[in-house]
Amino acid sequence: MAQKRAKIRTRSILVVEDDEMTLRMLDKVLSGAGYAVIPASNGIDALNLARNKRPDLLILDIVLPGLDGILVASRLKDDPKTRDIPIIFFSSLEEKDLEKRKDASSGWHFLRKPCNREELLQEIAHYL
Numbered sequence: 001m002a003q004k005r006a007k008i009r010t011r012s013i014l015v016v017e018d019d020e021m022t023l024r025m026l027d028k029v030l031s032g033a034g035y036a037v038i039p040a041s042n043g044i045d046a047l048n049l050a051r052n053k054r055p056d057l058l059i060l061d062i063v064l065p066g067l068d069g070i071l072v073a074s075r076l077k078d079d080p081k082t083r084d085i086p087i088i089f090f091s092s093l094e095e096k097d098l099e100k101r102k103d104a105s106s107g108w109h110f111l112r113k114p115c116n117r118e119e120l121l122q123e124i125a126h127y128l
Contacts, residue, residue: 011128012036014055016046016072017090018064022113026059026090029117035124043067047075050082057127059111062091086127090115 013030017023018041027037038053040046043066050058058076062069069089076082092113111123 010034010036011057012038012053012055013124014038014040014046014049014053014058014060016040016043016058016060016064016069018042018061022061026120029120030124033121033124041065043069043072046072050076050085051079054081055085057124058085058087059090059124060087062089062093088123088127 011034013035015023015026015030015037017026017039020041023039023041027039030037038049038055040049041064043064045066046058046060046064046069047067049055058073060069060073064072067075069091073087073089076085076087087109089110090113091110109123109127111120
């Protein structure tokens with residue numbers, strides 16, 4: 001009697017980062033942890049990929065070419081197809097600069113660069 005195996009879907013994470021070295025590091029860490037990584041290096045690509053690929057989570061830099069991360073997040077939250085995708089901002093901006101850029105009622109989550117692998121994976125696990 002053959003057993004049916006349930007197919008387990010790999011969780012996908014859209015990583016939006018314009019620094020190539022940081023993007024490669026995130027790809028390596030996340031792929032090594034079993035996530036499917038969808039890379040993007042600017043805000044326009046991030047919007048298109050989020051709408052077309054519907055990732056399980058976004059890791060989003062704030063300072064990006066084209067559209068900044070705050071604007072990308074706002075547009076995704078306004079779109080019924082993408083509003084439920086959790087977003088973790090991953091930025092080296094100082095706290096005072098983050099406060100100037102974010103809406104205090106948004107409920108967005110921030111992870112400061114640099115962070116260690118365990119901190120990153122723990123934060124991701126919290127939202128997935």
